[in-house]
Amino acid sequence: MNILMIGAGRMAEAFISGLREQKNENMIITVTNHTDQDRRRALVEKYGIQEANDWRLVVGEADVIISAAPPSSHERLFQDLSPLLNGQLVITVAAGIDTTFMQAHLPEGTPVCWIMPNTAAQLQASMSTFVCGHFVSSEHRLVIEMILAAIGDYEELTEEQVHDLTAVTGSAPAFLYLFCESLEKAAVRYGVSPEQARKLVTKMVAGSAAMLKSGHAPSELREQVTTPGGSTAAGLMVLEEANFSELIGAAVKATNEHARGRKN
Numbered sequence: 001m002n003i004l005m006i007g008a009g010r011m012a013e014a015f016i017s018g019l020r021e022q023k024n025e026n027m028i029i030t031v032t033n034h035t036d037q038d039r040r041r042a043l044v045e046k047y048g049i050q051e052a053n054d055w056r057l058v059v060g061e062a063d064v065i066i067s068a069a070p071p072s073s074h075e076r077l078f079q080d081l082s083p084l085l086n087g088q089l090v091i092t093v094a095a096g097i098d099t100t101f102m103q104a105h106l107p108e109g110t111p112v113c114w115i116m117p118n119t120a121a122q123l124q125a126s127m128s129t130f131v132c133g134h135f136v137s138s139e140h141r142l143v144i145e146m147i148l149a150a151i152g153d154y155e156e157l158t159e160e161q162v163h164d165l166t167a168v169t170g171s172a173p174a175f176l177y178l179f180c181e182s183l184e185k186a187a188v189r190y191g192v193s194p195e196q197a198r199k200l201v202t203k204m205v206a207g208s209a210a211m212l213k214s215g216h217a218p219s220e221l222r223e224q225v226t227t228p229g230g231s232t233a234a235g236l237m238v239l240e241e242a243n244f245s246e247l248i249g250a251a252v253k254a255t256n257e258h259a260r261g262r263k264n
Contacts, residue, residue, distance in 0.1 A: 001063050002063050003019070003029045003063070003064045003065075003066060004052075004055060004062035005029060006066065006068065006077070007067065007069045008031055008032075008036060008040045008043055009068060010119070013122070015068070015150060016043060016049060017122075018124050018149075018151045020047050022146070028049075030061075030062070031043050031049055031052075034054065037053075056084060059085075059088075062088055063143075065088050066091045066147070067091065067097075068094070071094040071095050071097055074094060078102070078105035082106055088110075088111075089140050090113075092112075095259040096163075096260055099112050099133040099159055100159060103133050103134065109135050111132075111133060112136070113130060113132050113144050114130060114159070114162060115128055115144075115147075116162055116165075116166055116169065116170050117151055119173055120152060120173065126153070126154075127152060127154075127155070128151060128153070128169070129155055129161070129162045129169055130154060131157060131158060131161075132156070163256060163259070166259045167252040167256050171255045175248070176205070180201050180202075222236075
């Protein structure tokens with residue numbers, strides 16, 4: 001299988017790294033990125049993959065094309081790609097570039113897939129959502145699932161659901177990181193070093209995530225930590241009075257609305 005990766009950013013590297021760890025000797029990966037040749041060359045040397053100065057010259061050899069280019073570049077990218085396609089599976093990991101958009105800008109019958117990973121893909125720990133286009137076969141699905149497994153877990157949804165959950169699975173890690181930053185700053189104000197604050201917060205979050213992963217509901221875990229009238233309850237009351245849940249909902253809405261418009 002010949003996979004062409006258009007783009008050489010962090011998400012492209014996540015896919016390349018995960019695919020190489022699968023140790024599939026029959027897989028050829030070619031990376032291309034005309035804007036940063038040094039970055040492209042670094043990926044080639046690190047992962048032992050092939051490179052191309054111009055993806056147009058090698059697209060005919062590809063079985064699968066993965067676009068990790070910025071969302072705003074896809075309309076032009078698909079214009080250039082369309083006359084060169086001969087049935088390849090086309091995948092994009094760009095926010096807002098859904099299967100409807102792909103099918104409207106690529107030749108009739110092109111099998112397409114839209115994947116929405118998150119930054120944990122760099123550790124093969126992404127929770128990715130995906131949706132397949134009308135012309136994806138059962139054989140294509142096996143390839144798609146192989147590619148998804150290279151970066152973590154995955155869930156197939158409708159196109160509308162992928163749009164609506166972009167913030168929850170794709171952008172919400174940034175919300176969590178902001179929360180962690182705030183906790184670190186609060187810890188430092190009580191006299192610990194930044195390094196100690198980082199360790200305290202990181203271990204707390206990791207332990208909390210492990211509890212969630214074990215199958216406990218967030219509400220159940222919150223109640224376990226919260227004694228009625230206790231210290232934790234006092235802190236939660238501050239968040240509730242500031243409409244914490246509503247604020248998260250508003251952040252999710254703003255993220256999704258922005259993502260829907262990024263292809264324009």
